[in-house]
Amino acid sequence: MKNTDALSKEEKLLLLLQMFIERLKKSGFAQDKIIRYMWLFCVGYYIKYYLPQSTTDLADRFTIISMLSNALKSSSPRIILKLGFDHDIYCFFHILIFYVLDNEEDAEELYHQERVKYERKILELGVNLFKGKIKNN
Secondary structure, three states: OOOHHHOOHHHHHHHHHHHHHHHHHHOOOOHHHHHHHHHHHHHHHHHHHHHHHOOOOOOOHHHHHHHHHHHHHHHHHHHHHHHOOOOHHHHHHHHHHHHHHHOHHHHHHHHHHHHHHHHHHHHHHHHHHHHHHHHHO
16 A cells, blocks of 8 residues: 555545554553544544535534445445455444444534534634735735
């Protein structure tokens, strides 16, 4: 795996998620912590790479699960055969679904908190850019 530019957005998600899970496991995190951090990772990935292209503001925990499901479905053969992707992500994906279903409020709250942070940052960047243009004129 030398050229990640040739990977689709979904394949990058799976590859990064697999590396993320491996690092957390090596660090000695408990499975429940890994699942929560995995959810946070997926939320962040969705907000950064999918939300700007979204045609609706109606995103929730199921939107993020759909993103991950689509990535697994569409990229599986290439990831498994070409990149040596192991099945840890499938196990954690099943556990993640149960986490999201069993912890509805926590999952939704985490998504909304991260989205607010992202939108605040975008607004700050826009304001700073605008201020810079005013100063230069």
